[in-house]
Amino acid sequence: MLKIPDFHHNVLESFGIPEPSTEYQFHPTRRWRLDFAWPEQRLAVEIEGAIFGRTVVCHKCHSKVMRKLKTGKWISVREGGRHSTGAGMASDMEKYDALTEAGWRLLRYQPGKVDYKQVANVLSNYLPLNVDKTELP
Secondary structure (H helix, E strand, O other): OOOHHHHHHHHHHHHOOOOOEEEEOOOOOOOOOEEEEEHHHOEEEEEOOOOOOOEOEOOOOOOEOEEEOOOOOEEEOEOOOHHHOHHHHHHHHHHHHHHHHOOOEEEEEOOOOOOHHHHHHHHHOOOOOOOOHHHOO
16 A cells, blocks of 8 residues: 555655645545545645555454345455455546546555556646656665
8 A cells, every 4th residue: 555655755845846745635615535636736646545545354264254234135354454345446437436526636646556656757747847857766
């Protein structure tokens, strides 16, 4: 998972990218938050956490751990949080659609697979840099 200090050091400081807002609430009525945002440029970066969750298995009996929904249906428990569930993905899509409708650009990255130089290169196309682009590492 990409941590904010890693992003700050490896992308912002190293490549002269302006400081983003973190956990930025872009919608006037919804509680949606963006991992990293530059509101003046309407640019957002989301690191898609826990997208490869796996089924939780009991360490004693090795059977799937199940939970009962309010509807009475039983489902297997998955590690990784809400982003790895159908409802979580649908909610993320709703958020991203609202973001796009509000005129924002969204860049999405997979956790643990972030190429910092590539991210900085893409961001430099949309943001004013604090250094000359020819001087980037």
